[in-house]
Amino acid sequence: MKTTITANGIAINYRLDGPVGAPVVMLSNSLMSNYTMWDDQMPLLAATYRVLRYDQRGHGGTEAPVGSYSIEQLTTDAVALIEALGITAVHFVGLSMGGFTGQLLAMDYPDKVRSLCLCDTACAMPPSSLWQERIDIARRDGVAALMPATLERWFTKKFRESGDPRLDKVREMILGTEVDGYIGCAAAIRDMDLCGRLAEIASPTRVIVGADDPACPPAYAQTLHQGIAGSSLVVLPDAAHLPNIEQTQLFNEALREFLAGGA
Ligand SMILES: O=C(O)CC1=CCC(=O)O1
DSSP states (O other): OEEEHHHHHHHEEEEEOOOSSOEEEEOOOOOOGGGGGGGGGGGHHHTTTTEEEETTTTTSSSSSOOOOOOOHHHHHHHHHHHHHTTTOOEEEEEEEEEEEEEHHHHHHHHOOOOOEEEEEOSSOOHHHHHHHHHHHHHHOOGGGGGGGHHHHHSOHHHHTTOOTTHHHHHHHHHHSSSSHHHHHHHHHHHHOOOGGGGGGOOEEEEEETTTTSSSSOHHHHHHHHHSSTOOEEESSSSSSOOOOHHHHHHHHHHHHHHHHTTO
């Protein structure tokens, strides 16, 4: 289903589920995915919350302008979407790139953030040369060339070899990412460093990470946890970069408990 709204100068693809009038939980996707990456969280969340899912700039059904994007742009996209839908403030849940957006949202637009859940993310992802290499590969060979290494970062070997049917959907998501969208977002990640500003985050915050995440490892989550006053940290066993898919029950429980905490 494609529902778009023009905000921040681009068409943003989004979906609303759950009871009208309930507190809004906004879910923000990672690089090379789209809002369906949250499908396993929907039965839990939509029973209690109004859930706003959207595709970040360059991903899924959202427009993919040519050129480098910035983390500021990804953040003002989220702000513009919230405002265009007439929402006052959200419980923001972002995974990886979604977590970068969430951090800057909480820093620059604190009134829009009731709480913040940062999943498998970081305040910076050096070295910038790594992102430039990936950009060059995508430009030359397309996003398919990035798929094998991406799957290795996203899931443990055990899960990759499990034959879980959700892996096919994940492959489709990766292949469905427009090259311009990948390049634009990878440039935003290459150029991002929010580490010096973590103390500005005042929203109630939970940090979640897969114990075996090689992309945003637990050490990065520790940096977030230590830098954000009052935050809590949950490390999920037997999961890599996408624990919301690989360890759905544990991830959902960590999220449910946090959201129910009255944040
Ligand atoms: O795909 C990866 O390797 C890791 C990643 C960085 C930003 C993001 O969203 O995923």
